[in-house]
């Protein structure tokens with residue numbers, strides 16, 4: 001009987017060409033059989049910068065020769081396309097950030113309108129800047145918790161009817177908090193208007209692989225989908241998949257758009273880990289997702305039983321997403337988060353009223369049980385008077401667009417004090433991060449409400465990202481006499 005390779009404990013390499021190449025290359029490097037006269041500059045040696053570059057293999061000139069690596073890459077991407085029922089797939093080493101921007105560059109042309117959720121990740125907003133697309137914003141429904149729900153199909157239909165020149169619909173589903181909309185309904189609405197539906201499914205690489213999970217976006221009828229392999233799947237940080245069904249999207253244009261902003265030196269290690277995660281999903285996805293569903297259900301039950309605490313649940317919520325609502329316990333999310341970090345259990349997001357841990361198919365009973373216990377104890381330790389929840393400003397944006405994002409991005413601008421900025425047009429993107437949904441986008445009027453909400457999030461200890469002045473004392477605004 002063949003011995004299992006401890007570096008590939010589930011024996012995935014026979015179905016994963018890039019993983020196989022990575023295992024071969026690193027074995028050769030470890031055996032001292034390589035003397036590369038090519039990049040990367042660490043030359044597979046650790047005398048200078050040490051272990052930090054261990055396992056780093058380039059795609060080109062590592063996983064295969066520079067002239068031949070496109071062959072195993074295409075093989076791996078083809079396997080992923082088939083698994084998701086797509087007919088085009090690319091592996092990105094630059095996250096869903098790059099994937100969103102690639103898909104924005106793949107539709108329409110500068111000046112064309114697109115229907116876009118305003119609950120979008122900043123990467124897609126910058127995709128609109130890069131592509132020169134003009135957003136027609138649609139707002140999500142509000143979940144009873146105050147958090148954003150999915151966008152209603154009727155909202156998108158209305159937007160398409162009043163903007164017949166729109167060339168695509170861009171949605172984010174599931175949302176950052178795991179709420180979902182009717183993607184099949186959206187696909188139908190988009191297709192009736194003759195335009196593609198593109199879905200940022202950054203958090204949802206596992207969807208569609210168990211009957212207890214919603215179908216993934218491509219299965220629901222979307223034409224394009226971006227997902228981070230490094231978020232929901234056991235892949236290297238930055239690994240992402242961009243998938244498409246061609247027809248309304250042109251494969252050559254998709255390739256051009258993908259390559260436009262991708263590095264010419266993709267990390268083979270990241271690509272191989274996407275390939276491995278895909279092989280794992282194909283073979284063991286149903287069993288691993290079954291465990292994840294079970295573990296999340298148990299954690300939900302345990303957390304919902306904590307007096308005052310609540311968890312998002314029910315129809316329209318991705319069942320493996322755990323969103324803990326703290327307002328009724330009086331515990332401050334940042335204090336709870338600090339205890340979790342001290343216990344070696346960093347979570348994905350914490351604001352005053354919400355804690356969002358990420359559970360994935362890599363978690364087992366023991367890990368989730370330990371985490372839930374520490375979380376419950378932290379809530380108890382910081383328990384206080386129940387309060388009314390205040391949703392993050394990211395969830396309550398009602399944009400007032402004065403200029404399209406690209407025009408505003410390149411317009412002359414000046415820096416003014418925060419109070420003087422009210423009523424002016426923002427030149428910058430400002431987002432509490434996480435979740436990375438812009439509260440201010442380039443070209444939007446800085447309202448008193450947005451400023452107050454950003455200040456409140458900052459005062460609570462939240463990170464305000466991308467602002468030139470993250471203290472919010474000043475803002476960059478478009479000059480008045482441009």
Ligand SMILES: Cc1ncc(COP(=O)(O)O)c(C=O)c1O
Pocket residue numbers: 094095096097098100120121123172176200202203228238240435436
């Ligand atoms: C909805 C959404 N889209 C895209 C991204 C970007 O993903 P990545 O970090 O893989 O670039 C994120 C990141 O958190 C996200 O939340």
